[in-house]
Amino acid sequence: METTVSNKQVILRDYVKGFPKESDLMIVTASDTVEFKVKHGSAAILVKNLYLSCDPCMGIRMREPNHSTLALIDSFVPGKPIAGIGVSKVIDSDDPAFEKGDFVWGMVDWEGYSTLNTAGMFKIDVNINVPLSNYTGILGMIGLTAYAGFFEICSPKKGETVFVSAASGAVGQLVGQFAKLMGCYVVGSAGTKQKVDLLLNKLGFDDAFNYKEEPDLDSALKRCFPKGIDIYFENVGGEMLDAVLLNMKTFGRIAVCGMISQYLLETRDRLQNLPDIIFKRIKMQGFTSIDYIDIFPKFLQFVLPYIKEGKLIYLEDIVQGLENGPSALVGLFTGQKHWQASNPSRSRMMKSYKYVLRLRDSYTNKTTKSVMY
Amino acid sequence: METTVSNKQVILRDYVKGFPKESDLMIVTASDTVEFKVKHGSAAILVKNLYLSCDPCMGIRMREPNHSTLALIDSFVPGKPIAGIGVSKVIDSDDPAFEKGDFVWGMVDWEGYSTLNTAGMFKIDVNINVPLSNYTGILGMIGLTAYAGFFEICSPKKGETVFVSAASGAVGQLVGQFAKLMGCYVVGSAGTKQKVDLLLNKLGFDDAFNYKEEPDLDSALKRCFPKGIDIYFENVGGEMLDAVLLNMKTFGRIAVCGMISQYLLETRDRLQNLPDIIFKRIKMQGFTSIDYIDIFPKFLQFVLPYIKEGKLIYLEDIVQGLENGPSALVGLFTGQKHWQASNPSRSRMMKSYKYVLRLRDSYTNKTTKSVMY
Numbered sequence: 001m002e003t004t005v006s007n008k009q010v011i012l013r014d015y016v017k018g019f020p021k022e023s024d025l026m027i028v029t030a031s032d033t034v035e036f037k038v039k040h041g042s043a044a045i046l047v048k049n050l051y052l053s054c055d056p057c058m059g060i061r062m063r064e065p066n067h068s069t070l071a072l073i074d075s076f077v078p079g080k081p082i083a084g085i086g087v088s089k090v091i092d093s094d095d096p097a098f099e100k101g102d103f104v105w106g107m108v109d110w111e112g113y114s115t116l117n118t119a120g121m122f123k124i125d126v127n128i129n130v131p132l133s134n135y136t137g138i139l140g141m142i143g144l145t146a147y148a149g150f151f152e153i154c155s156p157k158k159g160e161t162v163f164v165s166a167a168s169g170a171v172g173q174l175v176g177q178f179a180k181l182m183g184c185y186v187v188g189s190a191g192t193k194q195k196v197d198l199l200l201n202k203l204g205f206d207d208a209f210n211y212k213e214e215p216d217l218d219s220a221l222k223r224c225f226p227k228g229i230d231i232y233f234e235n236v237g238g239e240m241l242d243a244v245l246l247n248m249k250t251f252g253r254i255a256v257c258g259m260i261s262q263y264l265l266e267t268r269d270r271l272q273n274l275p276d277i278i279f280k281r282i283k284m285q286g287f288t289s290i291d292y293i294d295i296f297p298k299f300l301q302f303v304l305p306y307i308k309e310g311k312l313i314y315l316e317d318i319v320q321g322l323e324n325g326p327s328a329l330v331g332l333f334t335g336q337k338h339w340q341a342s343n344p345s346r347s348r349m350m351k352s353y354k355y356v357l358r359l360r361d362s363y364t365n366k367t368t369k370s371v372m373y
Numbered sequence: 374m375e376t377t378v379s380n381k382q383v384i385l386r387d388y389v390k391g392f393p394k395e396s397d398l399m400i401v402t403a404s405d406t407v408e409f410k411v412k413h414g415s416a417a418i419l420v421k422n423l424y425l426s427c428d429p430c431m432g433i434r435m436r437e438p439n440h441s442t443l444a445l446i447d448s449f450v451p452g453k454p455i456a457g458i459g460v461s462k463v464i465d466s467d468d469p470a471f472e473k474g475d476f477v478w479g480m481v482d483w484e485g486y487s488t489l490n491t492a493g494m495f496k497i498d499v500n501i502n503v504p505l506s507n508y509t510g511i512l513g514m515i516g517l518t519a520y521a522g523f524f525e526i527c528s529p530k531k532g533e534t535v536f537v538s539a540a541s542g543a544v545g546q547l548v549g550q551f552a553k554l555m556g557c558y559v560v561g562s563a564g565t566k567q568k569v570d571l572l573l574n575k576l577g578f579d580d581a582f583n584y585k586e587e588p589d590l591d592s593a594l595k596r597c598f599p600k601g602i603d604i605y606f607e608n609v610g611g612e613m614l615d616a617v618l619l620n621m622k623t624f625g626r627i628a629v630c631g632m633i634s635q636y637l638l639e640t641r642d643r644l645q646n647l648p649d650i651i652f653k654r655i656k657m658q659g660f661t662s663i664d665y666i667d668i669f670p671k672f673l674q675f676v677l678p679y680i681k682e683g684k685l686i687y688l689e690d691i692v693q694g695l696e697n698g699p700s701a702l703v704g705l706f707t708g709q710k711h712w713q714a715s716n717p718s719r720s721r722m723m724k725s726y727k728y729v730l731r732l733r734d735s736y737t738n739k740t741t742k743s744v745m746y
Contacts, residue, residue, distance in 0.1 A: 067619070068619060068646065068648070068649045068652045068653070069652055071622075071623045071649075071652045071653045071654075072651065072652040072653070072654075237647065237648065246440070246441065249444075250444045256650050256651050257651070258651065259647065259648045259651060262647065262648055263648055267643070267645075268643065268644065268645050268647065268648075269643075270640070270641065270642075270643040270644075271641065271643075271644060271647070272640075272641050273441065274610065274614075274632065274635065274641065274644070275441070275610065275632045275635055275636055275641075276441045276444075276659075277629050277657065277658075277659035278445065278629050278630070278631065278632060278659040278660075278661070279441045279442055279444045279445040279659070280441070280444045280445070280659065281444075281445075281658075281659045281660050281661060281664060282658070282659050283656065283657075283658040283659075284650065284656075284657045284658070285650075285654070285655070285656040285657070285658075286649075286650035286651035286652070286653065286654045286655050286656075287651075287654050288651070288654060291654060
């Protein structure tokens with residue numbers, strides 16, 4: 001039996017300016033092979049990575065850090081692997097809390113095998129009957145993001161109106177379903193007809209629109225919310241936020257989860273309607289899941305029964321193979337290339353489904369039962 | 374003895390576009406004279422107006438209303454008197470709760486005499502030893518604004534850093550003093566050297582700067598707050614808000630009281646740093662005093678002892694005579710005309726001291742003791 005294996009990695013070439021391109025990343029085989037044994041006394045674990053999550057914040061991490069971004073997260077290091085939430089299988093362990101064969105999720109480098117400090121790694125309960133990939137999404141930080149932003153920041157009440165941008169995205173699709181569970185009226189925006197169909201027919205949104213096909217976002221929102229918006233779950237920023245501000249109700253709440261249309265712009269969109277924050281006494285609050293890690297158990301207690309009863313679903317777009325990682329990640333920011341933007345700012349407002357990279361062929365036909373792994 | 378008197382009024386000619394000019398207002402004598410008797414059965418009071426407050430929100434009310442501004446306040450009616458907070462003396466009353474000779478404060482038209490519904494009028498306790506004009510400011514809605522925005526929205530903690538824009542203004546000067554009472558480190562910005570001196574030498578700010586003399590607001594804020602800002606009390610918006618966002622600390626709070634530099638602009642300033650709301654998990658909340666009217670007694674309980682002990686002062690800029698009202702009000706938005714703006718956007722960021730219009734000569738030498746009135 002072999003005791004070492006080569007390790008493929010996705011490396012950041014250099015800090016990215018503007019929008020990331022596939023060529024900003026490269027796939028290499030690490031010069032060091034991986035030994036199938038973790039060093040005694042290291043308290044580490046050696047894992048084989050199975051799923052890697054593609055998340056918008058990774059676009060921020062590809063850029064040179066500055067005082068603002070460092071308040072949230074470190075940048076990747078040029079010449080080193082990029083990193084994100086992953087699901088992995090333990091191959092060897094020097095931490096008594098983890099055993100060979102355990103499944104874990106947490107922050108890992110984009111590579112085939114990783115040696116990890118176990119702080120910040122969560123053990124997966126394989127008795128919970130969901131695809132392992134879900135731990136990069138609904139049952140991990142993404143799920144907590146949707147939960148904390150919607151419930152903790154927006155304090156929704158039954159009957160309130162909720163708007164979600166990037167609504168078919170990793171977080172948006174959950175917020176929409178949470179809103180329906182709360183008895184709210186929920187509308188989502190997305191960037192293709194197919195996604196709008198999903199929102200309406202699969203995810204239970206009351207209404208949805210394709211923002212690229214709307215000549216005027218303000219009119220689209222007025223059509224969907226003739227009486228205004230109580231809660232806006234913000235994923236995109238820019239032009240959409242500006243239109244939303246015009247349509248917020250008095251005492252509306254905006255949970256600012258992301259501004260994917262704006263992060264990478266050198267000159268950001270001009271907002272005309274920021275004074276509406278005063279006129280309507282709006283609360284607008286940025287947040288990130290890590291600040292709510294304390295309520296992770298409460299979140300699981302909320303979400304697991306709904307998953308078991310089939311009342312919450314989670315759509316993923318699974319891309320096969322580490323070598324397709326760069327295009328999947330870059331696709332989060334540039335969207336479908338075949339779409340010809342009539343409005344250049346809208347072409348930036350891209351956020352797809354939840355993108356997950358699957359690294360192991362052997363798992364391709366077993367995506368519905370984690371117990372099968 | 375005469376039983377009627379003519380009534381001067383300040384009338385809005387027509388809805389204002391852009392920045393208000395003195396010529397948008399006109400002073401007329403009402404065609405109806407005022408009878409010194411209130412109609413029996415009306416439950417109204419007849420008052421002689423003594424002080425009228427000049428407030429930035431009156432600039433919004435001079436414009437054609439829209440869905441956004443109506444969420445906060447009605448516009449004035451062209452051809453009718455403008456209105457604001459005033460201090461008045463009761464001449465006749467058909468409401469048993471008010472007697473001839475009482476002093477009251479509340480919303481009144483800009484005119485010599487008004488017949489008022491008593492709902493929303495507050496009786497002044499003349500045993501409280503402050504100038505009557507203070508009820509247009511520190512002891513009225515302005516004081517409540519500073520209190521609610523600072524304490525209720527920003528939840529200050531001892532040792533935190535606080536930045537106040539338009540810091541010598543009606544609200545700003547109080548927020549700065551509240552912040553010092555809480556043991557915070559507080560810095561203010563203002564638009565003249567004289568105002569900066571007041572902040573430093575009279576109002577107890579730890580530091581202050583003249584934003585017009587700063588080539589770069591970001592650098593000015595970094596100089597004053599090397600470790601960042603916990604709380605920003607926002608009065609101006611635009612370029613200043615953009616610089617502040619860059620300098621906020623993680624979990625910072627922004628109470629949005631006003632955006633006086635932006636209200637009247639057709640094209641508002643571009644903000645580059647709005648994504649900092651996410652990076653730093655900032656809470657930004659618009660508010661207005663009227664939403665906090667329930668805590669007015671709590672506010673008085675807090676503020677009165679400090680006033681009695683001389684630990685809170687309040688600076689007013691008193692302008693004599695209704696005929697000078699238009700120039701005083703317009704001056705709130707255009708600032709000192711002799712100042713030549715090198716940066717046109719900064720010339721808009723004007724907010725003066727608390728401006729109060731005094732209507733009665735007979736009160737000119739008695740501004741320190743309301744019991745003298």
